[in-house]
Amino acid sequence: xxxxxxxxxxxxxxxxxxxxxxxxxxxxxxxxxxxxxxxxxxxxxxxxxxxxxxxxxxxxxxxxxxxxxxxxxxxxxxxxxxxxxxxxxxxxxxxxxxxxxxxxxxxxxxxxxxxxxxxxxxxxxxxxxxxxxxxxxxxxxxxxxxxxxxxxxxxxxxxxxxxxxxxxxxxxxxxxxxxxxxxxxxxxxxxxxxxxxxxxxxxxxxxxxxxxxxxxxxxxxxxxxxxxxxxxxxxxxxxxxxxxxxxxxxxxxxxxxxxxxxxxxxxxxxxxxxxxxxxxxxxxxxxxxxxxxxxxxxx
Numbered sequence: 006x007x008x009x010x011x012x013x014x015x016x017x018x019x020x021x022x023x024x025x026x027x028x029x030x031x032x033x034x035x036x037x038x039x040x041x042x043x044x045x046x047x048x049x050x051x052x053x054x055x056x057x058x059x060x061x062x063x064x065x066x067x068x069x070x071x072x073x074x075x076x077x078x079x080x081x082x083x084x085x086x087x088x089x090x091x092x093x094x095x096x097x098x099x100x101x102x103x104x105x106x107x108x109x110x111x112x113x114x115x116x117x118x119x120x121x122x123x124x125x126x127x128x129x130x131x132x133x134x135x136x137x138x139x140x141x142x143x144x145x146x147x148x149x150x151x152x153x154x155x156x157x158x159x160x161x162x163x164x165x166x167x168x169x170x171x172x173x174x175x176x177x178x179x180x181x182x183x184x185x186x187x188x189x190x191x192x193x194x195x196x197x198x199x200x201x202x203x204x205x206x207x208x209x210x211x212x213x214x215x216x217x218x219x220x221x222x223x224x225x226x227x228x229x230x231x232x233x234x235x236x237x238x239x240x241x242x243x244x245x246x247x248x249x250x251x252x253x254x255x256x257x258x259x260x261x262x263x264x265x266x267x268x269x270x271x272x273x274x275x276x277x278x279x280x281x282x283x284x285x286x287x288x289x290x291x292x293x294x295x296x297x298x299x300x301x302x303x304x
Contacts, residue, residue: 020047021245021291025279026109029243029298032056036106038063039098039235041091041228045075048109053079060084064105066094068139090139090220092227099234108235108242110228112221112251113294128207131188136211138219146214147185155179165222165250166213170198174210187211212248225251229258233270236301241274243298252278252295259299274298 020026026048032038032055040049043065056062061083065076068090073080080086087094091110134147150158155175163171177197184190191207198206216222232242246252256278262271275298281291 019291020051021111021113021294022279022281022284022296023048023051025284025296026243026245027051027055029274029279029296030107030109030241032107034059036062037104037237039066039105039108040064041066041095041108041110042112043067043076043086044069044072044111046072046079048111049076049079049084052107052109053084064098064103066091070140090224092224092231095228095231095235099231103235104237104240105235106237106240108232108240109245110243111245112225113245113247128187128191128205128211131186134184134187134190136215136218142218144218146218147183149214149218150178150190151183161217162210162213164213165216166209167249168209168213170206173197216250222250222254225254229254232299233262233301238301238303240301241298242271242300243296245294245296247293247295252297255297259297263299270302271299272302274300 030038030052032052034055034057036056038049038052038056040052040063043049044067046065049063049065053060053063060079063079063084064087065079065084066087066089067073067076068088070088073086073088076084076086087097089097134145134150136146137144153161155178158178159171159175162168162174168174174194174197177193178184178190181193184193191205191211194207194210195205200206236242244255246255259271259273263269263273275296278295278297280296281294
């Protein structure tokens with residue numbers, strides 16, 4: 006468990022696009038809420054307040070032990086907590102026949118995860134090359150950069166990082182390994198590729214490693230088909246994504262399900278994504294956020 010007090014964890018994380026989430030989920034007293042990426046509880050607390058402060062109506066999911074510590078006050082107030090990745094939790098709940106009035110999936114890495122050097126998500130502070138969202142996992146980012154062949158590294162950096170210099174970076178990683186810290190890896194990349202404006206040359210590679218290690222896109226692919234089963238008729242779902250690969254999956258799935266004629270299960274509520282750059286300008290970490298929402302059609 007984290008040594009940071011739960012109250013401090015809540016204070017350092019500002020929930021992204023909170024007002025828009027509340028608008029599209031439209032919580033009403035007595036309704037049930039599933040937060041598949043509860044994190045430090047920012048969205049959950051706001052929704053539960055709208056539910057009449059009845060935490061027992063909420064099911065909170067997260068695979069991070071630090072999140073479980075930050076959510077203790079809600080758990081003690083009656084919220085059901087599942088420590089799991091969101092795809093596995095969604096599958097288990099669907100198998101049990103559970104349905105909810107509201108579902109939220111905020112797919113981003115939380116600020117405390119990024120800001121704590123020991124988690125290894127960021128190169129802004131030197132720390133172990135970890136990046137595990139679930140600390141129970143055995144593989145770390147260090148295992149990937151130190152064991153993958155150059156061709157495999159190039160592929161994941163090019164696809165998951167959308168990095169045009171993937172081949173050069175992959176070759177440099179292999180030539181200079183082993184790595185144990187974020188600073189070592191970021192330094193090797195910085196010596197290989199020039200900085201593009203304000204963006205550090207290691208940014209996209211770190212994103213790619215995080216996605217690969219935590220199977221983030223596979224998680225989204227597994228989750229999306231489960232959403233109609235998990236929603237009550239008239240229920241609403243909101244998904245916040247932070248990079249184009251995730252957003253593309255959400256956009257395509259919503260479109261496919263909404264356009265399937267009489268068999269359509271979802272109605273899209275956001276014709277265009279709600280963007281953090283326009284709607285959450287006071288939160289710098291929200292700049293790349295995109296919110297898409299849909300409702301289950303009543304039949």
